[in-house]
Amino acid sequence: xxxxxxxxxxxxxxxxxxxxxxxxxxxxxxxxxxxxxxxxxxxxxxxxxxxxxxxxxxxxxxxxxxxxxxxxxxxxxxxxxxxxxxxxxxxxxxxxxxxxxxxxxxxxxxxxxxxxxxxxxxxxxxxxxxxxxxxxxxxxxxxxxxxxxxxxxxxxxxxxxxxxxxxxxxxxxxxxxxxxxxxxxxxxxxxxxxxxxxxxxxxxxxxxxxxxxxxxxxxxxxxxxxxxxxx
Numbered sequence: 001x002x003x004x005x006x007x008x009x010x011x012x013x014x015x016x017x018x019x020x021x022x023x024x025x026x027x028x029x030x031x032x033x034x035x036x037x038x039x040x041x042x043x044x045x046x047x048x049x050x051x052x053x054x055x056x057x058x059x060x061x062x063x064x065x066x067x068x069x070x071x072x073x074x075x076x077x078x079x080x081x082x083x084x085x086x087x088x089x090x091x092x093x094x095x096x097x098x099x100x101x102x103x104x105x106x107x108x109x110x111x112x113x114x115x116x117x118x119x120x121x122x123x124x125x126x127x128x129x130x131x132x133x134x135x136x137x138x139x140x141x142x143x144x145x146x147x148x149x150x151x152x153x154x155x156x157x158x159x160x161x162x163x164x165x166x167x168x169x170x171x172x173x174x175x176x177x178x179x180x181x182x183x184x185x186x187x188x189x190x191x192x193x194x195x196x197x198x199x200x201x202x203x204x205x206x207x208x209x210x211x212x213x214x215x216x217x218x219x220x221x222x223x224x225x226x227x228x229x230x231x
Contacts, residue, residue, distance in 0.1 A: 001024075001025055001026065001046045001047065001111075001115065002025075002026045002027075002028065002043065002044075002045045002046050002047075003020065003025045003026065003027055003028070003045055003046065003047050003048070003049060003111065004028050004029075004030065004036065004039055004040055004043065004045035004047070004048045004049070004050075005017055005020065005027055005028070005029050005030075005049045006029070006030045006031070006033075006035075006036040006048065006049065006050045006051055006054065006059070006062070007031070007051040007054075007077065008031050008032055008051065008053070008054055008055055009051075010031060013029055013031065015104070016104055016107070017029055019104030019105070019107075019108070020104060020107070020108060020111075021159060021180075022139070022142065023104075023105070023108040023139075024139040025108070025111070026163070026166070026180065027180070028043050028045060028179065032054050032055045032056045032057065033054040033055070033056050033057025033058055033059065033061060033062045034056045034057050036048075036050065036054070036057070036062050037057065037062055037065055037066075040062075040066055040069075040072065041069075045072065046072070046073075046115070047072065047073045047074075047075070047111060047114065047115060048062075048066060048072055048073070048074045048075070049075045049077060049098075049107065049111070050062055050063060050074055050075065050076055050077065050094075051076075051077045051078070052076055052077065052078040052085065052089070053078070053079070059076060059077075059078075060088060060089065060092055063076065063089065063092045063093060063094055064092045064093070066093070067092060067093035073095045073114045073115065074093065074094045074095055075094070075095060075096045075097065075098060075107075075110055075111065075114060076089045076094045076096070076097040076098070077097070077098055077099075077100060077102070078097060078098075078099055078100065079099070079100040095114045095117070096110055096113070096114050098110055130162070130165050130166065132164075132165040132168050132223060133168075133212070133224075134146055134147050135151075135161075135165060135203075135212075137158075137161065137162055137165055139162065142155060142158045144158065144161065146203065151202055151203060152202065153199065153202060156181055156182075156195060157195055157198060157199050157202075159180060159181040160177060160180075160181045160192070160195055160196065160199060161199055161223075163176070163177060163180045163181075164177075164213065164221060164222070164223035165223055167223070168223055168224075169222065169223070169224065170222060171216045171219055171220050171221070171222045172220050172221060172222070173219060173220040174189045174192055174219070174220045174221070175189075175220075176220070177192055177220060177221065178191075178192050181195075196213055196215075196221060199213060200212075200213050212224050
């Protein structure tokens with residue numbers, strides 16, 4: 001599930017994005033209301049987690065625009081212990097709200113709950129285990145196995161492999177890989193290339209044959225897998 005996470009507190013944004021990625025969500029981020037609207041329009045997230053107190057365009061206004069243009073579920077984040085603000089959010093079409101400070105795991109549970117309530121279109125919940133060919137990725141534990149053999153990856157390498165395994169046989173753009181792996185801050189195409197090289201070597205050692213990740217020059221990378229299953 002692709003989730004747009006919006007907050008102008010960049011420290012909180014990074015921590016929350018990392019925690020939600022560990023829960024199996026594909027996280028994209030924005031730091032103000034105008035950027036949030038643009039990302040919602042361009043990236044088509046499945047759900048939006050939206051801070052109320054945003055610069056430039058308020059979270060309430062972003063929620064209103066989302067409701068005008070679609071039915072994407074919205075969860076509001078607020079540090080305001082004020083029933084009037086909660087009521088205002090629901091009147092604008094919000095599906096739920098979470099009060100700061102919050103536990104990221106609690107937020108993940110709220111996301112899943114909102115998703116289940118509106119999942120009549122048959123879209124799946126975030127997966128905990130992903131199978132791509134003979135690779136098995138434990139999303140929550142950040143562990144990778146090739147057959148029965150453990151492959152030791154760094155957290156950053158795991159995130160790169162995770163998005164590739166989520167799109168087997170399809171090219172994932174370098175820009176998307178950088179954004180998913182590094183989140184809001186850091187990372188570039190050159191660093192991505194270095195980490196892809198490291199992942200290839202680790203997978204190659206466990207397989208004793210050819211690596212799985214192929215480059216598409218000027219576009220991105222692709223994971224070749226015979227089959228993919230989610231659980």
